[in-house]
Amino acid sequence: MPNNIEPHSKYVRYEFAEFAGKLEPVSYEIPTPTGREVLLKVDYCGVCHTDVHVHDGYYGLGQGKRLNLGDRGIKLPVTLGHEVVGTIVASGEEVKELSVGQQKLIYPWIGCGECSVCQRGEENLCAKPASLGVFKPGGYSEYIIVPHPRYLVDLGNLNPANASLLACSGLTTFSAIKKIQPIHQDEFVIVIGCGGLGQLAIRTLILSGISNIVAVDVSEEKREIAKSDGAKYAFDPRSDDVADTLVNVANGNCIAVLDFVGNEQTVDFGLKILKKGGKLVVVGLHGGELRYPIPFLVTKAITLIGSYTGTLAEMRELVEFANQHDLVNIPVELRELARVESAVEDLSAGKVPGRIILKIS
Numbered sequence: 422m423p424n425n426i427e428p429h430s431k432y433v434r435y436e437f438a439e440f441a442g443k444l445e446p447v448s449y450e451i452p453t454p455t456g457r458e459v460l461l462k463v464d465y466c467g468v469c470h471t472d473v474h475v476h477d478g479y480y481g482l483g484q485g486k487r488l489n490l491g492d493r494g495i496k497l498p499v500t501l502g503h504e505v506v507g508t509i510v511a512s513g514e515e516v517k518e519l520s521v522g523q524q525k526l527i528y529p530w531i532g533c534g535e536c537s538v539c540q541r542g543e544e545n546l547c548a549k550p551a552s553l554g555v556f557k558p559g560g561y562s563e564y565i566i567v568p569h570p571r572y573l574v575d576l577g578n579l580n581p582a583n584a585s586l587l588a589c590s591g592l593t594t595f596s597a598i599k600k601i602q603p604i605h606q607d608e609f610v611i612v613i614g615c616g617g618l619g620q621l622a623i624r625t626l627i628l629s630g631i632s633n634i635v636a637v638d639v640s641e642e643k644r645e646i647a648k649s650d651g652a653k654y655a656f657d658p659r660s661d662d663v664a665d666t667l668v669n670v671a672n673g674n675c676i677a678v679l680d681f682v683g684n685e686q687t688v689d690f691g692l693k694i695l696k697k698g699g700k701l702v703v704v705g706l707h708g709g710e711l712r713y714p715i716p717f718l719v720t721k722a723i724t725l726i727g728s729y730t731g732t733l734a735e736m737r738e739l740v741e742f743a744n745q746h747d748l749v750n751i752p753v754e755l756r757e758l759a760r761v762e763s764a765v766e767d768l769s770a771g772k773v774p775g776r777i778i779l780k781i782s
């Protein structure tokens with residue numbers, strides 16, 4: 422593959438040098454890919470809630486306790502951005518299967534590639550993660566290096582800006598939904614938390630032929646969106662006897678809960694409404710601790726599943742699914758890379774109704 426980059430040319434990467442610090446533009450020499458590496462020009466990069474957590478440097482564990490990300494191997498400075506669509510500009514000498522100019526969605530949840538978990542195809546769960554935008558420089562940047570061509574996926578006919586969402590929010594919901602299948606037509610799926618991920622989950626469930634969906638959210642606006650997306654019922658979890666009412670409308674048939682909030686109240690609520698053999702998939706990271714009577718876990722044969730992003734195979738399947746079903750045709754706001762700091766701030770402050778996608782020109 423020809424290398425179209427002039428030697429010693431520079432590019433800009435936004436990074437923070439300390440947790441919660443400013444995102445500053447830093448100039449670097451454009452790297453020359455070697456071996457199986459691929460260099461892409463970043464076209465679009467989604468701004469995700471995980472970016473806010475990584476920037477803050479911790480996840481809340483409840484009761485004031487924190488999971489510090491600095492202790493988890495994240496090295497400063499960090500260039501965020503793991504929802505990246507880019508165009509190939511150069512590659513290492515061992516890459517034969519790609520050409521310059523191809524636009525690709527990047528799978529960011531990269532592992533060591535060697536351990537048993539990676540060998541099983543679950544690189545997103547590797548104990549030595551090399552995820553782009555977390556452990557390695559991500560897409561808040563003009564260029565990005567991807568270590569191997571297999572992490573690059575064709576977009577098909579998808580709108581490239583919106584397709585960037587499939588690398589994280591899309592993949593996270595898709596992987597969570599795969600964990601609860603199959604669902605019988607009489608059974609109900611409960612979606613707790615109807616923000617971006619919850620809305621995407623409801624759309625994905627409907628497009629997968631699952632129509633008995635109950636939405637749960639404290640916001641009336643989000644409950645209305647959930648219903649217009651196809652949820653049969655929507656409840657405010659704070660109203661009286663809501664768990665009993667929900668179980669009644671579902672005829673006691675709640676087989677699965679997708680929890681996109683992930684705090685003590687939502688997990689408790691989910692466990693309360695599940696029928697025997699039910700599955701609770703926790704995706705949200707709001708934090709807290711779990712207490713549940715062990716005999717119920719056994720006699721109700723409840724499966725409790727934590728779900729974190731998804732595998733490369735799932736992302737490939739999702740891109741195909743999105744091409745068939747018009748999944749990512751949702752309103753997004755495009756912002757210039759130079760305004761990335763405002764994007765992270767707005768998301769952190771809850772001021773973003775839809776999704777922000779950085780457009781890098």
Ligand SMILES: [Zn+2]
Nearest residue numbers: 533536539547
């Ligand atoms: Zn590994």
Ligand SMILES: [Zn+2]
Nearest residue numbers: 469471589590
């Ligand atoms: Zn994300």
